[in-house]
Amino acid sequence: MNFIIAASSATHDASTIGGHGTFHYILIMALMMTGIYLILSRSNMIKSIIGLNLFQVAVIMFYVSMGKVEPGTAPILMAEDVPHAEHDGHHDEAHDADSHDAPPAAHSPDPKKDVELGAHTLDHSKKVTVGPTTSKVSKITYSNPLPHVLMLTAIVVGVATTALALSLVVRINEHYGTIEEDELEDKGVLI
Amino acid sequence: MSNIIEHLPVLQIVVPLVAAPTIVLFRNSTLSWILAVLASWFCLFGSITMLNQINGGGEIPTYLIGGWDPHVGIVYQVDIANAFILTLLSGISAVVFVYARTSVRDEIPEAKHHYFYAALLLCFTGLMGMAITGDAFNIFVFLEISSLSGYALIAMGRNPKALTAAYRYLIMGTLGGTFILLGIGFLYMMTGTLNLEELSHAVPHYAETSVVRAAFAFITVGTCIKLALFPLHMWLPNCYTYAPSVVSAFLSATATKVSFYVLLRAMFMLFGAALIAQAKIFLSFVIFLALIGIFMGSLKAIGQDDVKRLLAYSSIAQIGYMVLGLSLDNADGLTGAIIHLFNHALTKGGLFLVMGCFMYRLNSTKIKDLAGIGKKMPLTMLAFTIGGLSLIGVPLTAGFISKWYLAMGALQAGMWWLLVLILLASLLAVVYIFRVLEAAYFGTPEKEHDVEEAPFSLLFPTYVLIGSTIFFGIWTEPMLGAARKSAELFLSSGGAL
Numbered sequence: 097m098n099f100i101i102a103a104s105s106a107t108h109d110a111s112t113i114g115g116h117g118t119f120h121y122i123l124i125m126a127l128m129m130t131g132i133y134l135i136l137s138r139s140n141m142i143k144s145i146i147g148l149n150l151f152q153v154a155v156i157m158f159y160v161s162m163g164k165v166e167p168g169t170a171p172i173l174m175a176e177d178v179p180h181a182e183h184d185g186h187h188d189e190a191h192d193a194d195s196h197d198a199p200p201a202a203h204s205p206d207p208k209k210d211v212e213l214g215a216h217t218l219d220h221s222k223k224v225t226v227g228p229t230t231s232k233v234s235k236i237t238y239s240n241p242l243p244h245v246l247m248l249t250a251i252v253v254g255v256a257t258t259a260l261a262l263s264l265v266v267r268i269n270e271h272y273g274t275i276e277e278d279e280l281e282d283k284g285v286l287i
Numbered sequence: 288m289s290n291i292i293e294h295l296p297v298l299q300i301v302v303p304l305v306a307a308p309t310i311v312l313f314r315n316s317t318l319s320w321i322l323a324v325l326a327s328w329f330c331l332f333g334s335i336t337m338l339n340q341i342n343g344g345g346e347i348p349t350y351l352i353g354g355w356d357p358h359v360g361i362v363y364q365v366d367i368a369n370a371f372i373l374t375l376l377s378g379i380s381a382v383v384f385v386y387a388r389t390s391v392r393d394e395i396p397e398a399k400h401h402y403f404y405a406a407l408l409l410c411f412t413g414l415m416g417m418a419i420t421g422d423a424f425n426i427f428v429f430l431e432i433s434s435l436s437g438y439a440l441i442a443m444g445r446n447p448k449a450l451t452a453a454y455r456y457l458i459m460g461t462l463g464g465t466f467i468l469l470g471i472g473f474l475y476m477m478t479g480t481l482n483l484e485e486l487s488h489a490v491p492h493y494a495e496t497s498v499v500r501a502a503f504a505f506i507t508v509g510t511c512i513k514l515a516l517f518p519l520h521m522w523l524p525n526c527y528t529y530a531p532s533v534v535s536a537f538l539s540a541t542a543t544k545v546s547f548y549v550l551l552r553a554m555f556m557l558f559g560a561a562l563i564a565q566a567k568i569f570l571s572f573v574i575f576l577a578l579i580g581i582f583m584g585s586l587k588a589i590g591q592d593d594v595k596r597l598l599a600y601s602s603i604a605q606i607g608y609m610v611l612g613l614s615l616d617n618a619d620g621l622t623g624a625i626i627h628l629f630n631h632a633l634t635k636g637g638l639f640l641v642m643g644c645f646m647y648r649l650n651s652t653k654i655k656d657l658a659g660i661g662k663k664m665p666l667t668m669l670a671f672t673i674g675g676l677s678l679i680g681v682p683l684t685a686g687f688i689s690k691w692y693l694a695m696g697a698l699q700a701g702m703w704w705l706l707v708l709i710l711l712a713s714l715l716a717v718v719y720i721f722r723v724l725e726a727a728y729f730g731t732p733e734k735e736h737d738v739e740e741a742p743f744s745l746l747f748p749t750y751v752l753i754g755s756t757i758f759f760g761i762w763t764e765p766m767l768g769a770a771r772k773s774a775e776l777f778l779s780s781g782g783a784l
Contacts, residue, residue: 135458148461155469162476242359243475246424250468253431257461260438264454271447285451 120161128154139277141265145258152254156247163243171241292340295333296350296363299373300416302326307408316392316400323404324384330377330415338370338769349421357421357482364421364484368625368773372418372548375629379540379636379752380411386748387533390643394445394531403443407537409436414545423471423481426549427464430513433545434460437538441530452525459522463512470505473498474557487556487780503558510553513546516610517580520603524587527599532643535595539602540636544628547609551624554613555777573614578708580607585715594652594723595642598635601678601719604712605631611705612693620696621774622767623689629766630677630685630756637752638674641667644741644749654723658730660738667741668727670753675720677756680713684760688767 127150134147269275272285306326310319337347347365351357365373387407395403413433417426438460442453475481477498478489493499508519515523523543527535584604591597605627612624642652644667649656661668677684690709697705740746759766 132462135462141454144458148458151462152465155465155472158469159472162472242481243472249424249428253428253435253464256435257431257457260435261454261457261461264438264442264450264457267442268447268450268454271450280451285448 121158124154124158124161127157141268141275141277142262144277145261145265148261149254149258152250152257156250156254159243159247159250163240165237165239168237168239171238171244174236176235292336293348294350295337296347296365296419297352299330299333299377299419300363300412302329303408303412303415307405307412310401310405310408314401316397319401319404320384320388320391323387323408324381326408327377327380327384327411330411331374331381334370334373334377337365338367338374341365341367341370342769358480358485361425362421362482362484363419365419366776367769368548368551368776369418371625371629371769371773372545373415375632376411376414376418376541376545379632380537382748382751383533383537383540383636383640386536386640386643386745389742389744390533390647391531393647394533395443399443403440403531406436406439407533409433410440410537411541414541417545417549421483423474423483423486425481427468427471430464430467430549433542434464434513437534437542440534440538441526443534444529444531446529448525449529452522452529456522456526459512459519463509463519466505466509466512468509470502470509473502473505477502483552483556490557499558503553506553506557507550510546510550514543514550514610515603515606517576517583517603517607520580520584520606523603524596524599527602527639528593528596532639532646536636536639536643539598539639540632543602543606544632547606547613547624547628550610551613551777556780559780570614570616573610574705577607577611577614580604581611581708581712582715585712585719588719589715589722591719592654594645594654594657595639597654597719597723598638598642601716602631602635604716605635605678608689608693608709608712612689612696615693615696615700615702617696617699618771618774618778619692619699621777622770623692623694623696625770625773626685626692626766627689629770630689630759633752633756633759634674634677634684634686637749637756638671638678640745640749640752641671641674644670644745647745648738648741649736654726655733657723658726659732660736661728663736663738664740666746667749670746670749671727672724673753673757675724677760679716679720682760683757685756685766687760688763 131147131149131151131154134150135144138144138147265275268280272280272283274280303326306322310322313319313322340347347370349357350363352361352363355361384407387404391400391403410433413429413431413436416429417433420426420429438453438457441456442450444452471481474486474490477493477496478486480486480489490499512519527539530538581604584600584602584607588597588600588604591600609624609627609631612620612622612627615621615623644664645652645657645660648664649660651657673684677686680686680690690713694706694709697703697709741749
């Protein structure tokens with residue numbers, strides 16, 4: 097299997113991921129297949145939904161494991177990796193503060209101060225780069241945070257799906273008195 | 288004005304997305320209907336503006352959400368194919384939402400009206416989002432938004448069988464959605480980007496890896512589940528049969544169409560160049576599936592005694608035609624597929640609206656209950672007749688144009704035997720449409736109906752959709768032009784399959 101991880105700007109060979117090769121992918125696939133098997137084989141609706149959940153969890157774990165970069169750390173900006181840290185820490189902080197103060201100052205009633213501050217920010221905005229557009233190469237290797245963020249959305253989707261599915265099952269139970277697909281088929285409901 | 292155009296792409300999503308919770312807050316049936324209609328009309332106006340802009344040689348600037356760089360942020364990108372689909376979607380919704388007022392009052396309990404309209408708008412938002420977004424993961428998110436609200440909408444049908452239909456669709460749909468998510472994960476693993484534009488440049492470099500092939504397999508199967516391509520169609524007939532009339536019309540006209548559009552994008556823009564080596568085997572397999580879908584759908588449709596169910600099986604056949612056009616892999620075939628997407632949306636949407644009229648008056652759509660109804664509800668039945676003719680593909684209706692182009696595509700691909708099969712399948716369509724017409728015009732009812740014509744508020748939107756199938760069958764230029772340009776765009780991007 098020639099899995100390649102492209103994370104941050106570096107690519108890593110699969111054999112280095114987590115130090116366990118492709119072992120976790122096999123586990124994830126096993127979980128996924130368990131989920132699909134449950135969905136297809138069980139006649140009990142709740143068990144099918146459990147299968148669906150397993151299947152979704154497997155995909156979520158797949159994404160999360162994909163974001164790991166060896167030997168990366170948690171993707172939280174470290175002190176020594178703050179932009180321009182190599183210059184003067186204090187000086188930099190002042191600049192940062194300025195640029196953050198700038199937007200409220202634009203609405204300041206005092207036009208003189210406004211212009212002054214505006215010019216000040218403009219002057220330094222070229223040096224201080226904030227946000228993800230920074231093209232600076234980091235000194236520290238971070239794990240890729242993007243798959244984790246994506247999975248937040250996927251988890252929410254999974255919860256919504258499960259809630260909707262369970263509420264449907266409750267309604268089905270109210271109407272037909274069973275949640276077994278076999279019995280529903282016998283009643284001619286599922287065709 | 289230019290300022291508004293710049294923001295139109297995101298407003299297409301934001302307006303219905305904000306309108307949905309607002310509706311829930313008001314808890315008023317009439318007000319929620321008005322808001323839903325206004326939102327859909329706004330989107331229609333917006334998409335027509337964008338389509339005109341692009342048709343006039345202009346461009347819609349790519350919209351960066353939150354001003355983030357395309358590499359890390361989400362972009363909304365409108366090209367000719369997008370704008371065409373958006374116009375179709377919002378046009379259908381603009382008509383169906385107007386129709387919804389009378390039909391929903393009849394079929395849904397008053398206390399649930401605002402929830403119904405909110406779910407309808409969310410479903411609409413999700414479908415619009417799938418068409419407009421330029422971010423692979425965003426497609427999944429919008430897909431789930433539209434699907435989740437779709438399940439809830441189907442479950443609101445009066446027949447308790449709607450519940451099991453929605454449950455089945457939920458299981459299948461979630462499987463499909465998760466497959467797509469997994470495929471997108473594989474692509475991200477290889478390329479490190481989720482932007483569709485960047486992906487289309489990056490994927491060919493990894494074309495020979497098993498990861499990209501796995502991604503292709505998962506995304507194709509996932510979209511085919513949502514598309515209801517044979518043999519993944521099992522969820523569709525029950526859903527369309529037992530859903531409320533408005534939902535049947537809306538979903539049949541839009542949901543499968545957007546999935547088809549996503550499949551087109553994935554096949555031609557992402558994997559096109561990547562899979563040239565395997566293309567021949569894959570395409571002949573897809574042609575095989577499409578043909579089985581066409582014949583199985585048509586034959587099953589003939590055997591149905593509920594007209595809504597008949598139309599649902601006919602939908603499976605029509606989806607087969609679309610996929611057939613795609614797999615011919617030439618300009619005419621693809622144009623035919625896109626036109627067929629367009630006019631099948633109009634035709635099937637219109638026909639399901641006709642079913643809503645019958646539901647309103649007769650409380651049934653069974654063929655035996657429709658016997659002799661042609662004398663009592665002549666206008667409604669005339670609408671069904673016109674829609675049925677378009678479904679068959681009679682000249683002067685929109686259905687003829689698409690079949691013509693599909694036939695041209697088949698000739699271009701050197702598969703003349705497809706012509707015979709398309710003709711044969713159209714004859715099957717004649718059979719199932721005429722079964723209904725015969726019962727309605729010449730059948731004798733078991734007991735005399737004491738019903739009158741469907742109310743104007745239902746008939747008018749029905750005739751707008753049904754009329755448009757004739758309108759676009761005669762004045763083919765706008766539809767044909769946009770479809771041809773879209774086909775060229777697909778074929779030129781990343782190379783043909």
